[in-house]
Amino acid sequence: MARQATNKLLQKAKKSKSDEFYTQLCDIESELQHYTNCFVNKVVYCNCDDPQISNFFRYFKDNFQKLGLRKLIASCFGNAEIVHGNEHAIRNAYYCEYEGNDIPMNVVNFEGNGDFRSTECIELLKQADVVVTNPPFSLFREFVTQIVHYNKQFLVIGNVNAITYKEIFDLIQNDKAWLGVNLGRGISGFIVPEHYQLYGTEVKINEEGQRIIATNGCLWLTNLELNQRHEDITLKMEYTGNEDKYPKYDNCDGINVNRTQDIPKDYAGLMGVPITFLHKYNPDQFEIVKFRKGDDNKDLKINGKSPYFRILIRNKRLP
Structure with missing residues (x-):
């Protein structure tokens, strides 16, 4: 089975x-x-x-x-x-x-x-x-x-x-x-x-x-x-030219990323990633900013709908 x-x-x-x-x-x-x-x-x-x-x-x-x-x-x-x-x-x-x-x-x-x-x-x-x-x-x-x-x-x-x-x-x-x-x-x-x-x-x-x-x-x-926790996540995707794949949140100045492997290597702002990101999380590479909530302290939303739990992160390696 x-x-x-x-x-x-x-x-x-x-x-x-x-x-x-x-x-x-x-x-x-x-x-x-x-x-x-x-x-x-x-x-x-x-x-x-x-x-x-x-x-x-x-x-x-x-x-x-x-x-x-x-x-x-x-x-x-x-x-x-x-x-x-x-x-x-x-x-x-x-x-x-x-x-x-x-x-x-x-x-x-x-x-x-x-x-x-x-x-x-x-x-x-x-x-x-x-x-x-x-x-x-x-x-x-x-x-x-x-x-x-x-x-x-x-x-x-x-x-x-x-x-x-x-x-x-x-x-x-x-x-x-x-x-x-x-x-x-x-x-x-x-x-x-x-x-x-x-x-x-x-x-x-x-x-x-x-x-x-x-x-x-x-x-x-x-x-x-x-x-293992100090090993970088290899980033292959790019935000520039693929903006339609990374919708912005209604209540937060950040983009939604559905999979850890899709984190763009050229985006310096806030990104909402799934909780499974934590399995690959390197604190030297990323900063964890917030969990689940937007600027209004309500659940993150895209076009009025909330994705499953998201962690807001920022790439420390980008200015």
């Missing part, structure tokens, strides 16, 4: 606060390979992860020495159903600390429920240098806000619509966070429990008997340095 380009499942999860989307090891490995130098002598905290089943914990434990980690901490929310293959159980809230094969793993039960917002989890967060996990989609903006508040580095996976949240967009605009390497189809799918309804999304069963749903609507968000 061909994968359908839909965010319905993730939107349903947000509305119902069903957050049992577990990241596959293959997707973690695919993204983490780009940050191998970011973990030397660091304490990594996976604060939405049951060490018994979390692929984030598995990845960092298996690569502990290779990455040069100082400590790995993982904690999980209690009173939640866990699914591993065909086995179901109710887990207790606890955390564990791993410091290498030569040191016994420290496992401690929480007094509370292990919510990442709890005092116990915040105390663990304070010890950490980097947070890497798949946070609850319904609490994504609150999760990221907390990490930023405690001045931690992070690499987290979430719904692509998180870009449109004011808290997240402000971080990106101010160069305090950026998109990771994999986006959309670059993330192959999530492990979900059997009780999840399927909303037109491709489903398969892996070798461990787990149900995998594939979506096109996820991204990695991080503040770990990436060489």
